[in-house]
Amino acid sequence: EDKVVQSPLSLVVHEGDTVTLNCSYEVTNFRSLLWYKQEKKAPTFLFMLTSSGIEKKSGRLSSILDKKELFSILNITATQTGDSAVYLCAVGLNYGGSQGNLIFGKGTKLSVKP
Amino acid sequence: DTEVTQTPKHLVMGMTNKKSLKCEQHMGHRAMYWYKQKAKKPPELMFVYSYEKLSINESVPSRFSPECPNSSLLNLHLHALQPEDSALYLCASSRNPRDRAHRDLYNEQFFGPGTRLTVL
Numbered sequence: 001e002d003k004v005v006q007s008p009l010s011l012v013v014h015e016g017d018t019v020t021l022n023c024s025y026e027v028t029n030f031r032s033l034l035w036y037k038q039e040k041k042a043p044t045f046l047f048m049l050t051s052s053g054i055e056k057k058s059g060r061l062s063s064i065l066d067k068k069e070l071f072s073i074l075n076i077t078a079t080q081t082g083d084s085a086v087y088l089c090a091v092g093l094n095y096g097g098s099q100g101n102l103i104f105g106k107g108t109k110l111s112v113k114p
Numbered sequence: 115d116t117e118v119t120q121t122p123k124h125l126v127m128g129m130t131n132k133k134s135l136k137c138e139q140h141m142g143h144r145a146m147y148w149y150k151q152k153a154k155k156p157p158e159l160m161f162v163y164s165y166e167k168l169s170i171n172e173s174v175p176s177r178f179s180p181e182c183p184n185s186s187l188l189n190l191h192l193h194a195l196q197p198e199d200s201a202l203y204l205c206a207s208s209r210n211p212r213d214r215a216h217r218d219l220y221n222e223q224f225f226g227p228g229t230r231l232t233v234l
Contacts (some may be wrong), residue, residue, distance in 0.1 A: 016118055032221040042118075042225040043157070088156055092221025099172070102223060104156035 002027040006089050006105035014113050017079050021108045022070040023089030027077045032092040033065055033072050034056070034102065039085045050090075086110075118226035120205050126232045129195060135229045137188040137205030144210035145189040147223060148180060151202040163188060164210055197231045202228045 007022045023033065032050045036043035047056045049065035049072060056063050060079075065072045076083055086109050090102040127133050137146065145164050147219045149157035162170035163182040171180075177199075179191040188205055206223040 016172075033221075034221065036225075041227045045183075045222065045224060048219075048222050101159060101162070102157075102221065104158075106156055 002091070002093075002103050004091050004103050004105035006087075006091055008078050008108060009106065010109040010111070012111045012113065013079055015080060017112075018075065018077045019079060019110065021074040021076075021089075023105055024069065025089075025091045025103075026044070027091050027093065027103060028051070029094040030067070030091060031094045032033050034090045034092060035072075036061055036088040036090065037085045038088055038107070043088055046087075058106075068081065074105075081112050081114055084110055084112045099112050116184055118207055118224055119203055119227050120203075120226035121227055123227065124230045124232075126234065127192070127195065128234050129197075131195075132191070132193045134192065135190040135203055135205075135231075137190075138186055139207040139224075139225055139226075140186055141207060141224070142185075142209075143207035143224075144185060144212070145208045145220065146182060147208075148188070148190050149204040149205040149206065149225075151228070153201075157204055161190075161201045165212070192231075195231075197233050201229055204228045 013019055032048050033106045034048045035046040037046055047063045052065055052067040060077045063074045086107040089105040090106045093101045125127045127135060134184040147162050150160055151157045159172050160174045161180045166182045166185060167186040177194050205226040208223045209219045
């Protein structure tokens, strides 16, 4: 059975801290790994990773994928209270019978205290 | 236009009511999705439409009936729902893998703001 596991499930830090969120996966037909940020409503797209070892960066956020060890990390440096959210990891499958299917992890709830 | 819109934002309905949720995107995406998300849980896939045809139905009860009238619109018709169907309903869209120029992007799903549904 395909699964995506995120850790930790929740995390409380103070502004300015650096955090690392983890996502490991076991799926057949892996195509890509995606990170989303969800505050009160819809998940907001952050990154999609398809190649191993290539870091993607957007401001204070960065992410990297290891396809050999089947995991990804999301780093947030100099955290701000606005980073408080649930961070969802999802694995996208190859086109075919599971077209469009994203397998979501349970999410990591990040709380950043002032 | 790079967003997915959904209406209504909130919906309260009784178990005998019939209502519809609407989703719209103008990004030229040809794959559209309905997800259900319960509190503190990740989104669960319900339906996938590809080129206006239903391609995945994740064993969803028949009281949920999807419809894709054209490439920009996706509806979810609701009838005789149960209180346990109360949830956030999310619509998403992505490029279709038949779009060879952007084949690697078809997993990149963009979500709408959702409809918060309460069934009394």
